[in-house]
Amino acid sequence: MDQLITMNLVDLCAVLMLLTSVMAVATTRMKPLITLFSLQSVFLAAEAFIVAYTSGESHIYIMCGLTLALKVVVMPKMLLYIMGKIHVDKEIDLSIGIPGSLLASGFMIFVSYYIAEPLISTMETVERNCLAISLSIILIGLLMMCTRRKAITETIGLLMMENGLFLGAIALSHGMPLIVEIAAFFDVMVVIIIIGIFANRINKSFNSVDTSFLRRLKE
Amino acid sequence: MIPSLAVLIAAMVVSSALCIGLRRSRHVSAVMPACAFVLFALCLWVCIPVLRGETIDDGLFWMDPLSAVFMTLVGFIGFLASLYSRAYIGLEAEEGVVSRKENGIYYSLLIVFISVMMLTFTVRSMAVVWLGIAATTLVSTFLVGFYSREESTEAAWKYIILCSVGMTIALFGLTLVYASTVGVIDSDSALDWPSLMEHASELDPNMMRMAMILIIVGFGTKVGFVPMHTWLPDAHSQAPSPISGLLSAVLLNCAMYGILRFYGVSESLDPxxxxxxxxxxxxxxxxxxxxxxxxxxxxxxxxxxxxxxxxxxxxxxxxxxxxxxxxxxxxxxxxxxxxxxxxxxxxxxxxxxxxxxxxxxxxxxxxxxxxxxxxxxxxxxxxxxxxxxxxxxxxxxxxxxxxxxxxxxxxxxxxxxxxxxxxxxxxxxxxxxxxxxxxxxxxxxxxxxxxxxxxxxxxxxxxxxxxxxxxxxxxxxxxxxxxxxxx
Structure with a gap:
């Protein structure tokens, strides 16, 4: 009975994360996109908490705390601050329309389950869905990075890919060795990207974070 | 701990601290190449016995001839690039393209960059190797975007974004490798090269195949395999020339090293x-x-x-x-x-x-x-x-x-x-x-x-x-x- 509840909770969090990813693809405004990202991070933290509680691996609690502090609070605040400061256009620039993107996301989920099928057939029941879902979130994040043209949306795509990755890492392996260090490193890296390149450089030389300016270097 | 390796790591810390400390001084452009030379000499001291066939096996650290070849190259090219920087950045500083502050930042980043690349080849666990390769991206981004021109910023942005995606994919590969070792290797040493090699034939082959694809694509982004190469010409052309040489000659090798380790494991499991x-x-x-x-x-x-x-x-x-x-x-x-x-x-x-x-x-x-x-x-x-x-x-x-x-x-x-x-x-x-x-x-x-x-x-x-x-x-x-x- 206990195991059944855990399994359902783990699956629930994973599915909610996937849902926020799909919703992020369908968003056309910048602020809701950032909110969706922090919501997804809340679910990731919840997932980490459940896994840590049931498996008794105490270092996953650290990851849960790290996610809550950095991805739920600090990074969205920072992104919003930058947006306010440099007047980013509130609309998201799409190179593929919403229906097309949603269709592509659906296809990504399908592909993920197809790829993951031979792997999960031999696995224990608790993690069965998590591998496929984390792969879907990574692919959808990649899709967002490819089809959204602004630097901020590219960063959010990367952050969502990371969320998918850590979902996989927590659920599949109950936290592999060094996972906390890697997670901390990743978060620090993204913070440095945001502070270092965005706020300072791009702002200074172009007065906008629209990456469509990033199309100068060509053959 | 092996004395030569301990001295090398201490030298890395000291020389990085020295260059960062001297970043406002005019002398940093002479001190930093000297530090790079010391690192090269110490790196030879560490590597020559290993190249002859010994293995360093010591707690967190583990080196075999493969890592020694890579590390010697980093030391050698790193020193020459630092020496050449003295002429190249020196001229730009004279012409006023590079300010005193930027000059200091350049040399501090360069010594940290070289040290991080060297450290990547000394460690035992592949998770730490992953961290090292990711850290080289982070440091070198600022060297690629060193000139605050529009094109350099674009190159640095493409570089860090594409390589971060690559590193994310590679890390997913690592997770799958870990998952394939469950029940075979004790979880604390599951990501160590020696134990992976020892138990290579007992891993889960399906899991390992998928992991291998993700790892080759992920690290391959940083190696510059087509079609994930688009950052590479931009970064190499926009970085200052000494950095371009360093990126091309040794940074690409770092990512290749990541692939090679898993390549050995995968080939023995699934030739x-x-x-x-x-x-x-x-x-x-x-x-x-x-x-x-x-x-x-x-x-x-x-x-x-x-x-x-x-x-x-x-x-x-x-x-x-x-x-x-x-x-x-x-x-x-x-x-x-x-x-x-x-x-x-x-x-x-x-x-x-x-x-x-x-x-x-x-x-x-x-x-x-x-x-x-x-x-x-x-x-x-x-x-x-x-x-x-x-x-x-x-x-x-x-x-x-x-x-x-x-x-x-x-x-x-x-x-x-x-x-x-x-x-x-x-x-x-x-x-x-x-x-x-x-x-x-x-x-x-x-x-x-x-x-x-x-x-x-x-x-x-x-x-x-x-x-x-x-x-x-x-x-x-x-x-x-x-x-x-x-x-």
Whole structure:
């Protein structure tokens, strides 16, 4: 009975994360996109908490705390601050329309389950869905990075890919060795990207974070 | 702890702290190359016994001949690039392009960059290797975007975003590797190279196949495999020339090292799978790079595509997968690391003198800067595989390895593509050297400008002509630590 509840909770969090990813693809405004990202991070933290509680691996609690502090609070605040400061256009620039993107996301989920099928057939029941879902979130994040043209949306795509990755890492392996260090490193890296390149450089030389300016270097 | 390694790591910390501490001073440009030289000397002290076949096995640290080859190259090229920086950045500082503050930041980042690359090759756990490779991206981004021009920022942005995506994918691969070890290896040491190699044949093959694809694609983004290469020409062309040389010669190797470790594990579990993936990426990269080399107009972009071409050749060597071919691939990698900085450093001289990277606007280098033109000639002939230079030996042994393995069609494709590369490089480079120079072109002289080029030219010629037995032995040892698992 206990195991059944855990399994359902783990699956629930994973599915909610996937849902926020799909919703992020369908968003056309910048602020809701950032909110969706922090919501997804809340679910990731919840997932980490459940896994840590049931498996008794105490270092996953650290990851849960790290996610809550950095991805739920600090990074969205920072992104919003930058947006306010440099007047980013509130609309998201799409190179593929919403229906097309949603269709592509659906296809990504399908592909993920197809790829993951031979792997999960031999696995224990608790993690069965998590591998496929984390792969879907990574692919959808990649899709967002490819089809959204602004630097901020590219960063959010990367952050969502990371969320998918850590979902996989927590659920599949109950936290592999060094996972906390890697997670901390990743978060620090993204913070440095945001502070270092965005706020300072791009702002200074172009007065906008629209990456469509990033199309100068060509053959 | 092994004393030499402890001293090396202490030296890294001290020299980084020293350069960061002196960043406001004028002397940092002299102190930093000196620190890099000390690191190189200490790195030889650590690596030479390992290259002879010993293994350092000590807590967090673990080195075998393969990591020692990579580390020696980092030390060597790192020192020469720091020395060349003294001339290159020094001139920019004189001209006022680079401020005192930026000068300090440059040297501090450079010493940290070199140290992080070296550290990556000393550790035991692949999760730490992953951290090291990711950290090199983070440090070098600021070196790529060093000039605050619009193009440099764009290059740095593309570089960090694409490489972060690559690293994310590679980390997912690592997670799957870990998942495949559950129940086989104790979870604390599950990601250590030695235990992975020991238990390679007991891992879950399905899981490992998927992990291998993710790892080759992920780290391959940073190696510059086509089609994930798009950041590479931008970063190499926008970075200051000493950094371009360092990126091309050793940073790409760092990511290749990540692939190689798993390649060994995967080949012993599932022979032929990882090597096929590598062969496909290698041939595609070689083909695409050959095309881009012919059509480029920007000098440094052309050199960047030539790096992609060489990474393709190295990947083909691992794709062939026989011990002979693997030794040839490691030789080719060493040859490329020694040769490519010649081209980037002499390109740096030309660019500083002519003020442009457009090859059609550069003429008469032989008249205006004879030494640089000679170095450029040697570098070009060397990188396209003319005898008697090192790359020639590397390419020849790759082809012999392929013939040996019965892959004659691979050799045929390689010969055609290498001929295209040869024609493209010759067509682009030699017109720059001949003709009448414009009046504003001046010769740039100085010890730190010429010495690195001389050292590198001697190295590439010596490797091609004599190939000391000791070096052959080292390369064979390195190759056997890749193949050791399955031969």
């Amino acid at each position: 032929g799978f990882a090597s096929t993936v590598m062969l496909v990426f290698g041939l595609v990269s070689l083909g695409a790079a050959a095309f881009f080399i012919v059509s480029s107009r920007d000098l440094k972009r052309m050199l960047a595509y030539s790096s992609i071409e060489n990474m393709g050749l190295i990947a083909i060597g691992f794709g062939i997968g026989t011990p002979v071919a693997i030794a040839a691939a490691i030789l080719q990698m060493t040859a490329h690391s020694v040769t490519k900085p010649i081209l980037f450093f002499s390109a740096g001289n030309i660019i500083q003198s002519y003020g442009t990277r457009e090859m059609s606007r550069i003429r008469g280098v032989y008249r205006s800067m004879p030494f640089t033109a000679a170095a450029m000639t040697v570098g070009t002939l060397s990188i396209v595989g003319c005898p008697p230079f090192a790359v020639f030996v590397g390419e020849l042994s790759l082809m012999l390895g392929a013939l040996d393995a019965g892959m004659s069609w691979t050799v045929a494709v390689m010969i055609v593509l290498l001929a295209i590369v040869f024609a493209g490089m010759a067509r682009n480079v030699f017109p720059m050297l001949s003709g009448e120079p414009p009046e504003y072109a001046r010769d740039l002289k100085g010890f730190s400008r010429t010495a690195p080029l001389v050292v590198l030219i001697v190295a590439t010629t010596a490797l091609g002509l004599f190939m000391p037995d000791a070096v052959v032995q080292c390369l064979e040892n390195a190759a056997s630590s890749v193949t050791g698992v399955f031969s």
